[in-house]
Amino acid sequence: MRPHFDRLYRLAWRLTGAKAEAEDLFQELLIKAFGKLDELVEIDEPGSWLCRVMYNLFIDEQRRFARRRMHTVEECQLAGGSLEGLPGADNPLQDNERLEKLQRLDAALEQLSDEHRIVVMLHDTEGYKLKEIQELTGVPVGTVKSRLHRARARLRQILFADGTIS
Amino acid sequence: MKNNDINKQDQEILELLKDYPMPAADAGFYDQALVRATHNGSRRQRNRWLLTGFGAAIAATIAVWMIGGMFLTNPQLPDAGAEIPGVTIALEEPRTVNLVFASATALDSATLTVSLPHGIELSGFPGQREITWETSLKEGKNLLPLTLLALKPAGGELLARLEHDDRDRTFRLRIDVT
Numbered sequence: 007m008r009p010h011f012d013r014l015y016r017l018a019w020r021l022t023g024a025k026a027e028a029e030d031l032f033q034e035l036l037i038k039a040f041g042k043l044d045e046l047v048e049i050d051e052p053g054s055w056l057c058r059v060m061y062n063l064f065i066d067e068q069r070r071f072a073r074r075r076m077h078t079v080e081e082c083q084l085a086g087g088s089l090e091g092l093p094g095a096d097n098p099l100q101d102n103e104r105l106e107k108l109q110r111l112d113a114a115l116e117q118l119s120d121e122h123r124i125v126v127m128l129h130d131t132e133g134y135k136l137k138e139i140q141e142l143t144g145v146p147v148g149t150v151k152s153r154l155h156r157a158r159a160r161l162r163q164i165l166f167a168d169g170t171i172s
Numbered sequence: 173m174k175n176n177d178i179n180k181q182d183q184e185i186l187e188l189l190k191d192y193p194m195p196a197a198d199a200g201f202y203d204q205a206l207v208r209a210t211h212n213g214s215r216r217q218r219n220r221w222l223l224t225g226f227g228a229a230i231a232a233t234i235a236v237w238m239i240g241g242m243f244l245t246n247p248q249l250p251d252a253g254a255e256i257p258g259v260t261i262a263l264e265e266p267r268t269v270n271l272v273f274a275s276a277t278a279l280d281s282a283t284l285t286v287s288l289p290h291g292i293e294l295s296g297f298p299g300q301r302e303i304t305w306e307t308s309l310k311e312g313k314n315l316l317p318l319t320l321l322a323l324k325p326a327g328g329e330l331l332a333r334l335e336h337d338d339r340d341r342t343f344r345l346r347i348d349v350t
Contacts, residue, residue, distance in 0.1 A: 016194060019194045026283075029201065033205050036208070036209035037208070037209045039209070040209045108188060108192065111189070130185075131189045165181075165185060170188075
């Protein structure tokens with residue numbers, strides 16, 4: 007299972023939007039997976055299977071995980087991430103502007119519904135294909151597309167209104 | 173708004189989304205998660221314990237720990253370990269210790285972890301040295317009864333760690349066994 011850990015941890019983060027919840031979800035997945043090791047060794051694509059199990063765990067406990075939402079940027083700063091790793095790190099002024107935009111994006115994502123936020127995170131941030139999102143969530147591709155379209159439109163509306171984009 | 177403007181804005185949003193950061197897992201987190209998953213003894217307990225009202229069992233309370241109002245406002249508070257309260261329990265005789273948590277505001281989704289010294293068990297959790305609950309604290313005083321059982325004539329320190337959001341506080345209770 008270990009080769010899939012990074013992918014699973016990222017998924018947990020994108021689903022829950024907060025470190026503690028991501029760790030919780032990751033932990034619950036491992037506990038569940040260890041109870042199904044016999045089944046797991048027979049599976050051709052264990053990584054995808056584990057992702058689906060994680061998604062289902064998340065949906066089962068969505069209400070609990072939804073209590074805390076996106077604080078990604080702030081947590082990065084707390085963890086010492088700050089501006090490191092952001093593109094254009096040679097120009098502090100540009101970096102600050104970029105960070106502020108990311109913080110406003112963070113706030114905008116909080117205003118989306120979970121289903122819209124998750125689709126936009128998986129597709130636009132993590133690079134999942136529509137088909138992969140369908141396989142993960144069980145939601146038809148047409149619905150995924152529609153959610154993605156609406157999520158982007160809502161983000162555009164929010165970020166245009168607050169001056170993040172022009 | 174023109175289509176060109178919308179496309180430009182979408183592109184800008186896409187670039188931001190691609191940069192949207194995510195911290196890596198803490199060093200050792202995967203190993204710890206594996207250990208917890210393979211050892212039921214330290215598995216996180218999902219059952220939500222109800223913290224009962226303060227007045228219900230005050231007569232049985234032998235240790236009172238307070239979490240002041242600053243718990244929510246100052247994450248840098250030192251542990252409340254300057255004066256460690258103590259309790260003496262008899263070997264192989266269950267004894268209930270009531271922990272009282274006072275909170276300035278209601279806390280939803282708080283995590284309480286109790287770590288037991290070697291040779292001390294918590295009734296209902298045989299063989300487990302660390303038990304974690306998710307719970308909610310109401311504003312004011314909340315009572316958590318813990319029934320301890322000493323299996324060996326050796327005491328130690330019980331640690332109770334309460335976490336909420338990014339803040340936490342650890343309390344200690346010295347346990348002597350006769």
